[in-house]
Amino acid sequence: MPMNETQVDSSALAPGQAVDQAFEVARAAYEEAMRDHGLLNSTIALISGYAADNIAALRMEDAS
Numbered sequence: 001m002p003m004n005e006t007q008v009d010s011s012a013l014a015p016g017q018a019v020d021q022a023f024e025v026a027r028a029a030y031e032e033a034m035r036d037h038g039l040l041n042s043t044i045a046l047i048s049g050y051a052a053d054n055i056a057a058l059r060m061e062d063a064s
Contacts, residue, residue: 023055 027048034044
């Protein structure tokens with residue numbers, strides 16, 4: 001079955017890369033939704049930064 005533009009072939013990725021790509025797709029989708037809602041670019045960047053920090057903290061917890 002052919003993939004569409006939102007699908008990623010993760011068969012050739014190193015462990016963790018598929019998760020990173022999934023986070024990137026989700027981040028882009030949420031940022032676009034916030035932009036469509038009328039949030040300022042600076043607000044979107046701030047919220048995205050908080051989310052990235054939260055994800056990094058969760059990954060650190062997972063690694064320990």
